[in-house]
Amino acid sequence: xxxxxxxxxxxxxxxxxxxxxxxxxxxxxxxxxxxxxxxxxxxxxxxxxxxxxxxxxxxxxxxxxxxxxxxxxxxxxxxxxxxxxxxxxxxxxxxxxxxxxxxxxxxxxxxxxxxxx
Numbered sequence: 001x002x003x004x005x006x007x008x009x010x011x012x013x014x015x016x017x018x019x020x021x022x023x024x025x026x027x028x029x030x031x032x033x034x035x036x037x038x039x040x041x042x043x044x045x046x047x048x049x050x051x052x053x054x055x056x057x058x059x060x061x062x063x064x065x066x067x068x069x070x071x072x073x074x075x076x077x078x079x080x081x082x083x084x085x086x087x088x089x090x091x092x093x094x095x096x097x098x099x100x101x102x103x104x105x106x107x108x109x110x111x112x113x114x115x116x117x
Contacts, residue, residue: 008051
């Protein structure tokens, strides 16, 4: 079974539900620090979908940049495709494999299924 790492504080569960129905085993993190820890601990997955802006809660709220997660994933899991979950288009970040519209079920499914995993 194909597995997908999803890191998004607001839409992670929704994206995970969609991909589960497409036959993926989904690993969803709504907290960037937890995702980083899991990747460092050797979490295995076939594709990663990461939001760029991840707000953590607690006594000292701060922002975790999704680029940190993408960079770590690329370093520890070379060859695994990593996509940015975004609402903004018209640009392609050089540090990932592309963008997926987190608000479009059709875009999510077609983009993920177009990758040879």
